[in-house]
Amino acid sequence: MNWFTRPWMISLGLLVIGGLSMAWAHDPGGPLKVTVLAKSIDAWDGKPLPAYPEGQPEITILRIVIPAGSKTPLHLHTVINAGVLLQGELDVHMENGQVKKLKAGDSLIEVVEKPHWGENNGKADAEIIVFYAGIQGEKVTRELENHDHPSGL
Incomplete structure (x- = not known):
């Protein structure tokens, strides 16, 4: 059996490819420019946001x-x-x-x-x-x- 066809090698290969694609997507030198405009657990008045309601x-x-x-x-x-x-x-x-x-x-x-x-x-x-x-x-x-x-x- 060729070592490229072993299940663990296929899994490892997919993991490496997935990791590289994620690294590329978040690479600060990559083609995408991502700017966080807002990220907080508080509203603008400094008070915590409520829990999300139940439902669809x-x-x-x-x-x-x-x-x-x-x-x-x-x-x-x-x-x-x-x-x-x-x-x-x-x-x-x-x-x-x-x-x-x-x-x-x-x-x-x-x-x-x-x-x-x-x-x-x-x-x-x-x-x-x-x-x-x-x-x-x-x-x-x-x-x-x-x-x-x-x-x-």
Whole structure:
């Protein structure tokens, strides 16, 4: 029997090939450029993220445009979500007075089950892509009553 046809040699060969392909994919000198935009167990307010809910996972990706000089309604997110501001400026406010200021290229790990709103004080539209890790059939955002908005929105 040829040593190339032995089962352990085939397994070893596959392991080596797999290892080389993984090394190539993560090689800092390779053709891919990977930048971690955000990685945390905490939301932007410094508090830990909640556990994922039970049920069939459903990922939602939204592109949201907030016109210059406008605000989002007071709202909260029911699931873990994160976004990247593609263009413009955005200030994210919480009722306790905390503010997170974003500029184009910044990422944000959002707060969950905490009322907040976004405000675009810039001269151009703010455009953000947001990724929600939710449960099939459940809403990812809940708008709150306007009279509850601290700034009277």
